[in-house]
Amino acid sequence: MKKTDGFTLLEIVIALLISSVIIVAISTALYRIIDTQKIVKHNADEFKSLQLGLHTLSDDLIHSIQRGSFDGVQQHPAFWGTHQEMSFSRLSVTSPMVAKYKVKNGSISRATIPYLDAKKADAHFRKLIGNIEPIDSVALFRYLGEDLLFYDAWPPPATLFKSPLPSAVQVSFYVKGRGVLTQLYLLPSASEVSDAT
Secondary structure, X not given: OOOOOOOOHHHHHHHHHHHHHHHHHHHXXXXXXXXXXXXXXXXXXXXXXXXXXXXXXXXXXXXXXXXXXXXXOOEEOOEEEOOOEEEEEEOOOOOOEEEEEEEEOOEEEEEEXXXXXXXXXXXXXXXXXXXXXXXXXXXXXXXXXXOOOEEXXXXXXXXXXXXXXXXXXXXXXEXXXXXXXXXXXXXXXXXXXXXXX
């Protein structure tokens, strides 16, 4: 029998089998890398959104002022809040304004009214922080009084505090898939607010 140059059928089948195993391994690895990249980008976007929302809340609270607002019908206090909603006057670049926060449908929404004494000003809320849940029926917003006690509503009943603003606001919620987040935001004291205005 004469030997010819070339590959036998068995050698070609073995080469194809080895090549297909390598291709399947590489494609599986690439699929996992792409899938992991999508998950990391999604998590980074959620974290960025959370950071931006908390920064906005912090900026609003830091610039709160002790002046109430008037909507043409009723006088509103400088700061009021419940465990799922708060509204307060704050300084802005152009003029004092009203900032409102509301917890609804697993998110914290924010609205602003550009003037303290705006008649019939509608507050249009936009989602600020999403994917949240209350922690075992604990209040999302709590208010620290001058007596260093937390209150679920502000102003507390029969308050004797000098300032219409709480000393601090505690924000607590559960971020789905992340865990519990609790932040304490100090508000300006009466002397800081009068110096700034």
